[in-house]
Amino acid sequence: MNKKTYAETFDRTAVVWRTGTRTNGGGNCVEVTDLPDGGFAVRDSKDPDGPILFFTPGERAAFVAGVREENLL
Template sequence: MPAGRILGAEWVKSSGSMGAGNCVELAKLPNGGVAVRNSRHPEGPALVYTREEVVAFLDGAKAGEFDHLTA
């Protein structure tokens, strides 16, 4: 879905982003889902996930399941 078509979305990014323009931004959707976009392309595509998918991902990240990706 084009990110620009998600009307009223309030995009946020991590405070850990260094402002270099290469950030992942997220927006909560009215249906409880979450949209994800690349800050370098704010009008580009957005991936949309259900609340349950986001919870599962965050739980895995907190448990260290993806640490090998940044090692």
């Protein structure tokens, strides 16, 4: 499923959102949920009805690889 299809059919209330584990406690954090195809979606915890960013499985793998390369994970 591509990003446009997710954006058109995604039910933000039908998934479990997780808050980032490195949240600073000041309200500036993101929430993430896994998608059925192995991708993930991200939203601003302060604006749960606002925009959602969708990432494909390939984008997820590239993100994780980049974080590991920078020793952030």
